Amino acid sequence: MQIVETGSTAVPRERFVMNAWYAAMWGENLAPGAIVPQTIVGEPLAFYRREDGSPVALYDRCPHRFAPLTHGKVLPNDRLQCGYHGLEYAPSGACVHNPFGNGAIPPAAIVRSYPVVEKHRMIWVWPGEGPPDHDAIPDFSVIEAVLPQHVAKLDFIRIAASYRLVVDNLLDPSHTSYLHAGSLGNAEMIATAKNTVEHTDREVVVDWSSTDVPAPNLLSVMLPAHFPRDHVDKWTHIRWTPATNILLETGMCPTGSERTSGTGYYGFHILTPENERSTLYFFTSVRWNPLTDPALDAGIRDTLTTSRRDVFLTQDGPIIEAQQRRIDQAGEALRPALVAIDVGPVRYAKILDTMIANETGANA
Numbered sequence: 001m002q003i004v005e006t007g008s009t010a011v012p013r014e015r016f017v018m019n020a021w022y023a024a025m026w027g028e029n030l031a032p033g034a035i036v037p038q039t040i041v042g043e044p045l046a047f048y049r050r051e052d053g054s055p056v057a058l059y060d061r062c063p064h065r066f067a068p069l070t071h072g073k074v075l076p077n078d079r080l081q082c083g084y085h086g087l088e089y090a091p092s093g094a095c096v097h098n099p100f101g102n103g104a105i106p107p108a109a110i111v112r113s114y115p116v117v118e119k120h121r122m123i124w125v126w127p128g129e130g131p132p133d134h135d136a137i138p139d140f141s142v143i144e145a146v147l148p149q150h151v152a153k154l155d156f157i158r159i160a161a162s163y164r165l166v167v168d169n170l171l172d173p174s175h176t177s178y179l180h181a182g183s184l185g186n187a188e189m190i191a192t193a194k195n196t197v198e199h200t201d202r203e204v205v206v207d208w209s210s211t212d213v214p215a216p217n218l219l220s221v222m223l224p225a226h227f228p229r230d231h232v233d234k235w236t237h238i239r240w241t242p243a244t245n246i247l248l249e250t251g252m253c254p255t256g257s258e259r260t261s262g263t264g265y266y267g268f269h270i271l272t273p274e275n276e277r278s279t280l281y282f283f284t285s286v287r288w289n290p291l292t293d294p295a296l297d298a299g300i301r302d303t304l305t306t307s308r309r310d311v312f313l314t315q316d317g318p319i320i321e322a323q324q325r326r327i328d329q330a331g332e333a334l335r336p337a338l339v340a341i342d343v344g345p346v347r348y349a350k351i352l353d354t355m356i357a358n359e360t361g362a363n364a
């Protein structure tokens with residue numbers, strides 16, 4: 001394979017874009033009355049819901065004696081009560097009740113409150129100091145208005161590595177033919193693969209397509225009986241938007257036919273750095289143009305849920321974590337020997353580094 005010219009960094013940088021929306025959790029995982037802790041870009045946050053259902057995100061530390069607010073409880077009128085000595089906070093972060101003395105509120109009794117939005121079945125939080133850009137929430141609307149039997153479990157795993165290594169993994173579909181040989185990929189896909197990369201200063205789009213190949217085993221569960229499963233055109237179209245959000249479309253159609261005659265799924269891969277070495281990896285899939293007998297769809301959904309989770313947990317996760325350990329072990333900047341498939345990962349890294357540099361005033 002050809003070597004790609006690049007000016008990218010030699011190793012993943014461990015800084016974060018702060019002025020961006022990060023996925024905190026799937027909305028269904030924040031029950032009314034619950035307080036859920038989640039660490040995002042190194043900041044411990046406490047999430048709960050107002051009585052009208054809208055989410056709240058507060059810094060998870062009471063300013064009195066610094067107990068985590070996640071040890072407290074949600075009270076009527078949208079208040080969060082610290083579990084240690086009972087000070088109460090409003091969604092704005094202001095202390096609104098002190099049960100001691102004359103009840104005066106100390107000026108320092110205020111918690112940082114974060115912009116938070118529930119959209120596309122996900123709770124998004126903006127950790128930066130800048131004004132939240134509501135247009136920057138990624139368009140994941142394909143998850144809406146679909147039948148439940150076509151949506152896999154809204155799932156997540158945790159990977160002990162920099163989020164950058166996980167983005168690299170997801171913008172490089174070639175690894176499906178090696179790491180996931182026999183499930184998501186096969187050798188024939190490599191032999192005919194075409195890889196194109198397009199980008200602007202706000203997104204990178206990778207298209208990886210193969211012609212006249214056998215359908216990958218894991219994906220063939222979506223094919224109806226009449227489909228020519230040994231002769232399909234197979235593609236994966238991947239879109240990254242800052243800072244860590246990926247929506248892909250993968251599909252198969254009979255060789256030589258239009259893509260729209262085929263079937264496949266949208267893959268949601270939403271990454272949130274907990275810190276420099278831990279990444280929350282939210283994922284699900286939504287089938288497009290289902291061609292199978294509707295009576296089979298719930299079973300197909302459950303198979304996709306189980307098998308994709310298994311692939312991420314037992315194949316991607318372990319190799320990315322092992323890769324991170326080798327990088328950290330080096331104790332010096334390693335320069336990757338880049339090949340053609342690295343164009344997408346190099347492109348996104350440049351955009352991300354520029355965004356970080358613009359925030360910090362450093363050189364990208």
Ligand code: FES
Pocket residue numbers: 062063064065066067082083084085086087
């Ligand atoms: S630590 Fe929260 S009220 Fe005392």
Ligand SMILES: [Fe+2]
Pocket residue numbers: 169175176179180316
């Ligand atoms: Fe993978």
